[in-house]
Amino acid sequence: MKNIAVIGAGTMGNGIAHTFAQNGFKVNLIDISEASLEKGLETISRNLDRMIAKAVISEDQKKDTLNNINTFTAIPEGVKTVDLVVEAATENTTLKIKIFEQLDAACQPHTILATNTSSISITQIAAVTQRPELVIGMHFMNPVPLMKLVEIIRGYNTSDAVTKTIMDLSKTLGKVPVEVNDYPGFVANRILMPMLNESIETLYNGVAGVEEIDTVMKLGMAHPMGPLQLADFIGLDVCLSILNVMYDGFKNPKYAPCPLLVNMVRAGKLGVKSGEGFYDYSESRKAETVAKQFKK
Incomplete structure (x- = not known):
């Protein structure tokens, strides 16, 4: 071959x-x-x-x-x-x-x-x-x-x-x-995507800010990249698509995508690929936190 x-x-x-x-x-x-x-x-x-x-x-x-x-x-x-x-x-x-x-x-x-x-x-x-x-x-x-x-x-x-x-x-x-x-999300995304979604829910509910959430997971759990930054790199549209596949496949509300994620994708804020997601990836503001759209 x-x-x-x-x-x-x-x-x-x-x-x-x-x-x-x-x-x-x-x-x-x-x-x-x-x-x-x-x-x-x-x-x-x-x-x-x-x-x-x-x-x-x-x-x-x-x-x-x-x-x-x-x-x-x-x-x-x-x-x-x-x-x-x-x-x-x-x-x-x-x-x-x-x-x-x-x-x-x-x-x-x-x-x-x-x-x-x-x-x-x-x-x-x-x-x-x-x-x-x-x-x-x-x-x-x-x-x-x-x-x-x-x-x-x-x-x-x-x-x-x-x-x-x-x-x-x-x-x-x-x-x-x-x-x-062959089950929705397989292994990697069946475990990863609920964690990313819960991180977005934590932000959506006002528990902590973007950098605070990512810092907790990097320093507290030894993750090389925070979950919100990782979602930006994967692509928020891709995260939403995978969560929808799992939600449709399992009919379990724990896989339902956070409304904030849905709204960001609708607004074209897809992460690195669009230049802005939870962070700003424009040339002038590389990886700065974006705060203005994080509202219910």
């Missing part, structure tokens, strides 16, 4: 493409937007430069990594010769189902179809294909080139052979794969 396709050139997609390419795989990076592909390649190049500066890789390894990546704007052309597709599109069930219908029609019969979803049912996605035994979850952590964990999620029909193949493949990437079963 040496030929890989990655769907989506955003934060997760370009990180996944980078990781495979750096480990010698030929990668077809696919996105409907040429601008997104260019931005994705620029991000990969900058990240490789950081690795060179830290003496982790050489200039030649950077060139080899970039040479291993080809870009495409159409799924059929980009996936027709690959052995594995990793879908890393927006965390939207309807979109992912549409993509997997296209992949099932365009890929060779043996091709394994993986999704980087952080919460959506693998079984539901697999059900729209004619190869549910070849569909699996491959949930990388952000930033992909640095983070070791990969959640490997088995759908109801995922075969033992495919699971073993993807577990072994993850190890060749220098990752630590952990096999989990």
Whole structure:
């Protein structure tokens, strides 16, 4: 298995493409937007430069990594010769189902179809294909080139052979794969998102401010980043989407997203990606706390 396709050139997609390419795989990076592909390649190049500066890789390894990546704007052309597709599109069930219908029609019969979803049912996605035994979850952590964990999620029909193949493949990437079963949020987000949501509730209820909440969790619980800052880095829209998936899946009010989170997403305050969330990430006010919108 040496030929890989990655769907989506955003934060997760370009990180996944980078990781495979750096480990010698030929990668077809696919996105409907040429601008997104260019931005994705620029991000990969900058990240490789950081690795060179830290003496982790050489200039030649950077060139080899970039040479291993080809870009495409159409799924059929980009996936027709690959052995594995990793879908890393927006965390939207309807979109992912549409993509997997296209992949099932365009890929060779043996091709394994993986999704980087952080919460959506693998079984539901697999059900729209004619190869549910070849569909699996491959949930990388952000930033992909640095983070070791990969959640490997088995759908109801995922075969033992495919699971073993993807577990072994993850190890060749220098990752630590952990096999989990297909329930909303899997393990990582089933535990993480309620903590982030409760942190937002704590702010919403006026118990403490943004910096105070983050300081308590960093110094008191030894977290490297406070939960509100982490939510900003994940993307508040992504957090909301995952919480909604878990709330819909479990019908348990403990997963209901905080009204403040809902309002911030509606207002376009999405965190780092929009320049403002719980903190201000504009050039003039890097990581300053934003207080004005934290009202009931």
